[in-house]
Amino acid sequence: MKILITYGTRYGSTAQISQWMKERMPSSAEVSLLTVSQVESVSAFTHVIIGSPLYDNDLLPEVKRFIAEFDDDLYNKHMGVFGVALSHLGRGLYGEADGGLVYFNRFFNYLPTKPIYSRLLGGALHPELLNDRDRKLLEAYYRAKGSKQIPFEQEMDKEQVWEYVEKYLDFVAVKTRLQEKMNRTSPE
Numbered sequence: 001m002k003i004l005i006t007y008g009t010r011y012g013s014t015a016q017i018s019q020w021m022k023e024r025m026p027s028s029a030e031v032s033l034l035t036v037s038q039v040e041s042v043s044a045f046t047h048v049i050i051g052s053p054l055y056d057n058d059l060l061p062e063v064k065r066f067i068a069e070f071d072d073d074l075y076n077k078h079m080g081v082f083g084v085a086l087s088h089l090g091r092g093l094y095g096e097a098d099g100g101l102v103y104f105n106r107f108f109n110y111l112p113t114k115p116i117y118s119r120l121l122g123g124a125l126h127p128e129l130l131n132d133r134d135r136k137l138l139e140a141y142y143r144a145k146g147s148k149q150i151p152f153e154q155e156m157d158k159e160q161v162w163e164y165v166e167k168y169l170d171f172v173a174v175k176t177r178l179q180e181k182m183n184r185t186s187p188e
């Protein structure tokens with residue numbers, strides 16, 4: 001197994017989550033952990049896991065660029081995707097009824113094929129790290145909700161991330177068994 005875990009991040013929580021994923025991979029696997037901007041080719045990998053935080057109910061632009069650039073090459077990979085988000089923001093920023101779902105539907109729209117496994121994972125919000133644009137945006141958002149300041153939020157959970165990897169590997173095993181069975185039964 002040659003696995004690429006690749007992600008976009010603005011403030012580091014998706015990088016941390018991707019690192020936790022790498023730790024949970026089997027020792028027999030060759031695992032590369034790269035930001036989407038660092039990836040030059042995916043051809044050497046059999047497995048690709050793509051992660052993006054949710055910003056304004058969408059993926060980061062560089063993750064969308066990555067998917068568009070490697071579109072055809074991703075088609076035959078064992079592909080997993082994950083989103084990183086704060087659930088309450090996901091439900092409210094632009095009045096979306098369920099931001100997490102809206103976001104995931106968008107993720108699927110960008111992909112060349114259905115992933116083996118996908119899940120939205122808990123992220124974090126560190127107000128002191130925010131750039132000016134994001135601070136202003138979130139100040140307005142929280143003000144509208146009656147909050148004087150942007151709160152510190154922490155929904156990151158290593159167990160949830162490891163569970164993601166376990167499920168992903170389970171589904172890879174099921175798909176591989178099915179493919180082997182079909183290869184055995186298909187006529188020459």
Ligand SMILES: Cc1cc2nc3c(=O)[nH]c(=O)nc-3n(C[C@H](O)[C@H](O)[C@H](O)COP(=O)(O)O)c2cc1C
Nearest residue numbers: 009010011012013014053056057085086090123124
């Ligand atoms: C400006 C801004 C917009 C955000 N928009 C959303 C959103 O629409 N839905 C959501 O669930 N989380 C939203 N978040 C929360 C981020 O997804 C969360 O903080 C995530 O952990 C950030 O990942 P990163 O540290 O890898 O950049 C937003 C955060 C910021 C700062």
